[in-house]
Amino acid sequence: MVVGIVSYGHTKFGVLKQDTPDLIKEAMDGCLKNVEKGISPKEIDCVIVSCVDNAFSEQHQTGTLAWEYLGNPDAYGFKVESACVSGSMAIYLGKNMIERGEAKNVLVVGFEKMNKFGTDRVTEFLTHGSSPEERKYGITQPGAYALLIRLYAQKYDVTEDDWADISIKNHKNAFRNPWAHFHKDITKEGVMNSRMIADPIRLFHCSTISDGAASVLLSADPKKYTDTPVFIKGMGVAHDYLLAIEREDPTFLLCSKRAADQAYKEAGRSPKDVDIVEVHDAFTPVEPMCYEALGLAKKGEGAKLVREGVVMFDG
Amino acid sequence: MVVGIVSYGHTKFGVLKQDTPDLIKEAMDGCLKNVEKGISPKEIDCVIVSCVDNAFSEQHQTGTLAWEYLGNPDAYGFKVESACVSGSMAIYLGKNMIERGEAKNVLVVGFEKMNKFGTDRVTEFLTHGSSPEERKYGITQPGAYALLIRLYAQKYDVTEDDWADISIKNHKNAFRNPWAHFHKDITKEGVMNSRMIADPIRLFHCSTISDGAASVLLSADPKKYTDTPVFIKGMGVAHDYLLAIEREDPTFLLCSKRAADQAYKEAGRSPKDVDIVEVHDAFTPVEPMCYEALGLAKKGEGAKLVREGVVMFDG
Structure with missing residues (x-):
């Protein structure tokens, strides 16, 4: 059986007035309304919510809140946290529940409410994702990424020019x-002269502090709900050591490669079959590393895809 | 197939020096060592960790840390949060994964590290479990429970004497x-004269701010690992509205009843078959309500079980 995505809901991303419960509700309502052929809450067996860290949302009953908003007393809800892959992990669990016959339809909701706090507090909360050993030395997320990016840039042919081009591409896609x-x-000048955050990471290389929520409805019987489902042909999950120096090669995202290989295998596809890629982009210079891990470029040649325009919207 | 618990691990509970990662490791190591017939990490497919709220642990990569401590690169880990039922929810998900053939063995680890903070901050963090509407009015967890307990005490035959007896019983069990x-x-005098926290809740009616971790190993093939597994014959999950006034009868824990009924049904058992009960005891006066929800006593007669000694260790 191939699980299908039959609907989605979305809030705007930005500095929003709404708090966590309202964001969750808005994303859920949108998703339920968007079901082409309609759905009753009674048909949904489970709601899985996810976020990076409750420290931001200040609300730890979000699974129950989502259950309330759904309106099916026989369903249940819970929250998954796996740092930056929380949303994907929630979809992975929902997909598995459906594939194994535990549920017919699962609603997955991801949310973040970060803009209650100043940059200092947000940076502090994000360090909760670091390894305990690194945290002892006071390292922040931009600091940890900066060290990784320096190592990668020293080893391979990648320049500030490439990073600027990636930022420009991503901002263009956002339109x-x-x-x-x-x-x-x-502009290139704008990126390259933007404020230094943690050398060589500049302001325009950083993902922003943002509020928002999104949801997808997964189904065992997608055609019942829409004529145009998006089938999930393959997924993979893998980890690497939190402490970068324990990794085989810190400049290669081995866990992303392992997860991608699982997904390719399950889908019976290879990197050559891929038309659209969305990668985790906490910091722009990591994007070429992601291309390499996904098998789209050889080791150290990720930036080539940018230069050659392969990863541009019409590339 | 009936999933079995084949091992467990435990840290002490108390004001501990160890931080979250060490607590998780200690509970996991103990669980793996306690497997009577031995187990290799390669045989464990998934580690599920759980806690009430990251605000306490200040560590949001605990799923990955548990994966590291396990030592099986092909396994994966994630964290579940469902407020006070986080641990049970993690076991529920692990049990389902095994029953549906997604995993053979799942390690479940629960942890809390609360004693980094003073009582004020802990109380603040715990309000993150309240409904957004109640939080607007500044209500704390002891405050919310106090209102509920007052309502219950007004309606039914339950006294401060009963609550003291429950506290004494629980402290005795702890030995x-x-x-x-x-x-x-x-002593009864000690309980009844202890400091008032939120009338009628006194200090000795409150669960304490504590650090600790515990883990269980769930298996599809329990006899392979021990001659004396504990079989999970039935489990249930249900929710009720966060806002007490939206509940059918705030003095009756309907969600506990619905979850218990599911578990009884799955196990083919009834309340009469139950020898040992462990209930959620955030505040002592809630214990009689739990008895009623579990079908061990009629509505309003939970306290009778204490008076008659039925719920005493040798009762």
């Missing part, structure tokens, strides 16, 4: 997304 | 548990 936090035409 | 936070012989 096609009405819910994006920024709709901003940025 | 049989080498890992318990307190080993303290308390």
Whole structure:
């Protein structure tokens, strides 16, 4: 059986007035309304919510809240946290529940409410994702990524020019997304002169502190709900050591490769079959590393895909 | 197939020096060592960790840390949060994964590290479990429970005497548990004169701010690992509205009844077959309500079980 995504809901991303419960509700309501052929809450067996860290949302009953908003007393809800892959992990669990016959329809909701706090507190909360050993030395997320990026840049042919081009590409793509936090035409000069955050990471290389929520409805019987489901042909999950120096090669995202290989295998596909890729982009310079891990470029050649325009929207 | 618990691990509960990662490791190591016939990490497919709220643990990569401590690269880990039922929810998900053939063996680890903070901050963090509506009015967990308990005490025949007897019973039971936070012989006078926290809740009616971790190993093939597994014959999950006034009868724990009914049904058992009960005891006066929800007593007659000694260790 191939699980299908039959609907989605979305709030805007940005500095929002709504708090966590309202964001969850808005994303859920949208998703339920968007079901082409309609659905009753009674048909949904489980709601899985996810976020990076409750420290942001200040609300730890979000599974129960989502259950309330769904309106099916026989369903149940819970929350999954797996740092930056929380949303994917929630979808993975929902997909497995359906594939194994535990549920017919699962609603998955991801949310973040970060803009209650100043940058200092947000940075502090994000260090909760670091290894305990690194935290002892006071390292922050931009600091940890900066060290990784320096190592990668020393080893391979990648420049500040490439990073600027990636930032520009991503900001351009955002114009096609009405819910994006920024709709901003940025220049190469603008990126390369933007404020230094943690050398060599500049402001325009950083993902932003943002509020928002999104949801998808997974189904065992997708055609019942829409004529155009998106089938999940393959997924994979893998980990690597939190402490970068324990990794085989810190400049290669081995866990992303292992997860991607699982997904390719399950789907019976290879990197050559891929038309659209969305990668985790906490910091722009990591994007070429992601291309390499996904098998789209050889080791150290991720930036080539940017230079050759392969990863551009019409590339 | 009936999933079995084949091993467990435990830290002491109390004001501990160890931080979250060490607590998780200790509970996991103990569980793996306690497997009577031995087990290799390669045989464990998934580690599920759980806690009430990351605000306490200040560590949101605990799923990955548990994966590291396990030592099986092909396994995966994630964290579940469902407020006070986080641990049970993690076991429920692990049991389902095994029953549906997604995993053979799942390690479940629960942890809390609360004693980094003073009582004020802990109380603040615990309000994150309240409904958004109640939080607006500044209500705390003891405050919310106090209102509920007052309502119950007005409606039914339950007294401060009963609550004291429950506290005394629970403290007595703790002497049989080498890992318990307190080993303290308390008197009726001591309970009834202890400091008022939120009328009618007194200090000795409150569960304490504690650090600790525990783990269980669930298996599809329990006899392979021990001759004396504990079989999970039935489990249930249900929710009720966070806002007490939206509930059918705030003095009756309908969600506990619905979850218990599911478990009884799955196990083919009834309340009469139950020998040992462990209930959620955030505040002592809630214990009689739990008895009623589990079908062990009629509505309003939970306290009778204490008076008649039925719920005493040798009752």
